[in-house]
Amino acid sequence: MSNRAILLGNEAIARGIVEAGCLVTTAYPGTPSSEILPAVAKFADELGTKTAVEWGANEKVAFEMAASASFTGIRTCAVMKQVGLNVAADPFMSAAHFDLKGGMLLVVADDPGPHSSQTEQDTRFFAMFAKVPCFDPSTAAEAKEMVFDGFDLSEKHNIITILRPSVRVDHCRQDVELKEVISIDNKMNFEKDPSRWVCLPARVRVNHPRLNAKIEAIREDFENNYSKYNYKVPAKGKAKLGIIASGVSFSIVMDILKSWGREDISVLKIGTPHPLPLKMVDEFIKRHENVVIIEETYPVVEMQILDRTKIKGRWNGYVPKAGELLPEVTEEIILKCLGEEIELGADPDLKAALEELAITPRKPMLCPGCPHRASFFSIRQALPKAVNPSDIGCYTLGVNQKGVDAVMDMGGSVTMASGFYLAHKVAGEDRPIVTTIGDSTFFHMGLPGLASAVYNKHAFVLAILDNSITAMTGGQSHPGIGTKLRKGEEGRVVEIEGACRGCGIKYIKIIKAYDIDEGKQTIKEAWEYAKENEEPAVVIFKHPCMLLRRPQEKIQVYVDPEKCIGCKFCINFFNCPGLVFDEEKKKARIDERFCVQCGVCENVCPHGAILKVEGEEA
Amino acid sequence: MQYVIVGIGGQGILFSSKVLGKVALSRNENVMGSEVHGMAQRGGSVISHFKVGDYRSPLVNSGDADVLLAFDQNEAVRNLHFLKDGGSLVVNIFDEGSFKNEHLSKYLEKHNIKVHPIMGYEILKEHMGGNFLFLNVLILGALCGAEVSDITLEDVKEAIEQLAPAKFKDANLKVVDLGFRALKN
Numbered sequence: 001m002s003n004r005a006i007l008l009g010n011e012a013i014a015r016g017i018v019e020a021g022c023l024v025t026t027a028y029p030g031t032p033s034s035e036i037l038p039a040v041a042k043f044a045d046e047l048g049t050k051t052a053v054e055w056g057a058n059e060k061v062a063f064e065m066a067a068s069a070s071f072t073g074i075r076t077c078a079v080m081k082q083v084g085l086n087v088a089a090d091p092f093m094s095a096a097h098f099d100l101k102g103g104m105l106l107v108v109a110d111d112p113g114p115h116s117s118q119t120e121q122d123t124r125f126f127a128m129f130a131k132v133p134c135f136d137p138s139t140a141a142e143a144k145e146m147v148f149d150g151f152d153l154s155e156k157h158n159i160i161t162i163l164r165p166s167v168r169v170d171h172c173r174q175d176v177e178l179k180e181v182i183s184i185d186n187k188m189n190f191e192k193d194p195s196r197w198v199c200l201p202a203r204v205r206v207n208h209p210r211l212n213a214k215i216e217a218i219r220e221d222f223e224n225n226y227s228k229y230n231y232k233v234p235a236k237g238k239a240k241l242g243i244i245a246s247g248v249s250f251s252i253v254m255d256i257l258k259s260w261g262r263e264d265i266s267v268l269k270i271g272t273p274h275p276l277p278l279k280m281v282d283e284f285i286k287r288h289e290n291v292v293i294i295e296e297t298y299p300v301v302e303m304q305i306l307d308r309t310k311i312k313g314r315w316n317g318y319v320p321k322a323g324e325l326l327p328e329v330t331e332e333i334i335l336k337c338l339g340e341e342i343e344l345g346a347d348p349d350l351k352a353a354l355e356e357l358a359i360t361p362r363k364p365m366l367c368p369g370c371p372h373r374a375s376f377f378s379i380r381q382a383l384p385k386a387v388n389p390s391d392i393g394c395y396t397l398g399v400n401q402k403g404v405d406a407v408m409d410m411g412g413s414v415t416m417a418s419g420f421y422l423a424h425k426v427a428g429e430d431r432p433i434v435t436t437i438g439d440s441t442f443f444h445m446g447l448p449g450l451a452s453a454v455y456n457k458h459a460f461v462l463a464i465l466d467n468s469i470t471a472m473t474g475g476q477s478h479p480g481i482g483t484k485l486r487k488g489e490e491g492r493v494v495e496i497e498g499a500c501r502g503c504g505i506k507y508i509k510i511i512k513a514y515d516i517d518e519g520k521q522t523i524k525e526a527w528e529y530a531k532e533n534e535e536p537a538v539v540i541f542k543h544p545c546m547l548l549r550r551p552q553e554k555i556q557v558y559v560d561p562e563k564c565i566g567c568k569f570c571i572n573f574f575n576c577p578g579l580v581f582d583e584e585k586k587k588a589r590i591d592e593r594f595c596v597q598c599g600v601c602e603n604v605c606p607h608g609a610i611l612k613v614e615g616e617e618a
Numbered sequence: 619m620q621y622v623i624v625g626i627g628g629q630g631i632l633f634s635s636k637v638l639g640k641v642a643l644s645r646n647e648n649v650m651g652s653e654v655h656g657m658a659q660r661g662g663s664v665i666s667h668f669k670v671g672d673y674r675s676p677l678v679n680s681g682d683a684d685v686l687l688a689f690d691q692n693e694a695v696r697n698l699h700f701l702k703d704g705g706s707l708v709v710n711i712f713d714e715g716s717f718k719n720e721h722l723s724k725y726l727e728k729h730n731i732k733v734h735p736i737m738g739y740e741i742l743k744e745h746m747g748g749n750f751l752f753l754n755v756l757i758l759g760a761l762c763g764a765e766v767s768d769i770t771l772e773d774v775k776e777a778i779e780q781l782a783p784a785k786f787k788d789a790n791l792k793v794v795d796l797g798f799r800a801l802k803n
Binding site: 004005006008031032034035115116138139168171172173174175248250251252254255256259326327328331346347349350352353354356357359361362363364365366367368394397472473474577592593594 | 626627628635636639640642643648649650651652653654655660661662663668673674675676677678679680682692693695696698699712716719721722724725728739748750
């Protein structure tokens with residue numbers, strides 16, 4: 001039986017993973033990859049497969065679980081976002097050298113733009129670095145198809161295969177065909193063989209040359225056997241331009257040429273950017289006088305070409321070296337390469353309207369009612385002079401409240417607190433340090449830093465903003481929650497408090513995030529303790545994420561224009577979509593379109609201008 | 619048909635493109651769309667692209683959209699450039715005055731853009747006790763009422779029945795009708 005459904009690209013990939021007979025799938029959530037694993041669980045439940053589907057505490061954990069399971073001969077898959085592979089880089093680089101037994105697919109979602117990431121790094125480069133093959137899908141349907149080929153290729157050459165969907169594939173919605181689970185010989189049988197599974201230096205001297213041979217054999221495969229992903233769309237007559245396009249850039253190029261109705265441009269589609277099918281590419285280049293390479297985000301295809309001198313690309317400035325190649329950017333690149341007129345700039349009337357109406361893009365903000373907003377307000381007001389590192393998650397948006405001074409990577413809040421402590425200590429300066437991390441991120445990479453800080457006696461306050469969810473990525477579970485993905489499976493809860501105590505934390509307080517007075521007082525007290533005892537103190541701010549839609553008391557508030565002096569304190573330090581500043585009247589007011597009546601802002605105004613609505617209405 | 623749907627994170631834009639997808643699928647049409655998830659979704663400007671027909675890329679190019687569906691009037695202005703000449707704008711208005719801006723009117727006239735305004739917040743305050751979570755369904759009703767595409771009220775109702783949680787079913791269907799009637803002349 002086959003039928004069609006409209007799936008998110010990530011759901012299409014998930015469906016492929018289940019249909020391809022994958023038996024262990026692991027992940028850590030991260031935009032734009034997050035929807036894949038829950039969809040794997042959903043389809044595995046629907047199709048009745050035995051697939052183990054699990055969140056790892058971080059990407060390294062997820063990768064290692066999937067890789068070692070594949071040593072037993074079964075198909076496995078690990079899923080993460082592009083910066084997640086940085087976390088899993090250590091096992092990934094090692095495992096690339098192994099002569100794998102079961103097929104292993106590594107799905108890494110890239111984020112050109114970036115939309116929700118701290119870099120716009122290109123995973124195809126990582127594939128080149130580790131010397132493993134990489135598929136670069138141009139649509140959701142193709143991504144699903146590549147899942148099957150990824151497993152097959154992995155098993156044929158005993159090597160990890162990467163599927164690199166970029167954000168426009170992950171989050172595109174397309175009709176795709178649904179099939180049943182294929183029948184494969186997928187038998188678990190771990191055979192002890194230290195020469196194969198132990199990465200001793202002596203083995204690398206054998207494994208590395210073998211890896212080199214594998215990648216050349218795969219290149220031959222890509223030249224000859226993958227015409228469904230690598231093919232030419234010829235021009236009519238002599239082509240004025242040849243475009244080599246990889247991944248979603250190919251789709252964008254094709255739609256542009258279609259809307260222009262142009263047939264004097266030929267295109268070479270590359271779906272396997274590493275190892276690059278060089279003969280095919282060289283032949284295409286030879287046939288054209290004018291060639292441009294369009295790919296996201298780094299010049300991966302471009303840099304594999306031996307002679308780039310006559311090619312237009314990133315090296316000579318025809319293609320931007322940063323940012324997403326949106327249709328309008330791609331159009332400009334093509335016209336520039338053709339030497340044709342480019343119409344630039346916005347319509348003057350539209351520009352004037354935007355200016356007069358003062359319309360600018362809205363920046364991301366914490367949701368109305370978000371407990372983090374209250375926590376950041378308490379932290380900042382308790383110790384205004386403190387250094388405030390933070391971490392990756394919704395709470396990075398605490399930067400809008402001047403409650404975040406530095407963010408680097410997952411878990412960096414704890415270790416940066418250590419770094420700032422040491423820098424101030426050696427300079428002989430005394431300054432409070434209050435750092436913030438979320439519950440999921442704490443389990444991801446917060447723990448090693450905390451153990452290290454206790455061991456080295458670093459004084460700072462670690463505020464754990466526990467909203468009982470991995471919020472930014474859409475509400476996934478983690479060890480602190482304990483729920484699992486497959487129907488009927490239950491996990492166990494790992495308590496944050498117990499984990500902190502296990503690391504040697506002695507001062508630990510759990511408070512209500514919405515209670516600003518208690519928050520301010522506790523932060524001050526925790527800092528005094530940390531300073532006195534030369535050790536980290538932990539404060540856990542608790543309140544469920546608003547996305548969980550748990551019922552809570554509604555407190556309606558209003559701004560009394562008589563009392564509001566227009567100082568913008570609430571805008572600058574509370575920064576809620578439901579509380580806006582009327583530039584004409586020079587007063588704050590509640591924007592009922594967004595206010596969820598959490599009531600927290602009642603305690604925010606230093607002039608007492610934000611008041612509870614009394615009576616039946618409230 | 620190419621649609622661009624714009625608004626602010628949290629307004630339920632993803633659900634709207636899901637509904638449009640369901641409608642297209644029930645008619646056996648090919649669908650391509652693009653959505654925003656993650657940090658970009660948190661209260662910031664959000665945009666969904668949606669294409670029905672023979673396309674490869676999920677993104678709508680500037681000047682190619684047939685319909686701009688705007689949950690927020692400011693986001694509508696920011697994204698007007700997506701509309702082709704003669705295209706249609708269905709827009710949720712909260713500040714009529716500023717939407718009458720002289721330059722804006724000139725742009726709309728010059729590009730022959732048909733504007734279908736709906737006072738979404740007023741309607742939801744009057745009929746739904748001010749529950750603005752229904753805005754997405756209201757706008758979908760408005761899209762049908764404005765008759766700017768071949769999507770009918772019945773199409774949308776059927777898709778919503780399949781996609782929305784059962785406990786909101788009746789309320790959702792009521793709001794679709796409100797949106798439809800607001801723009802059906």
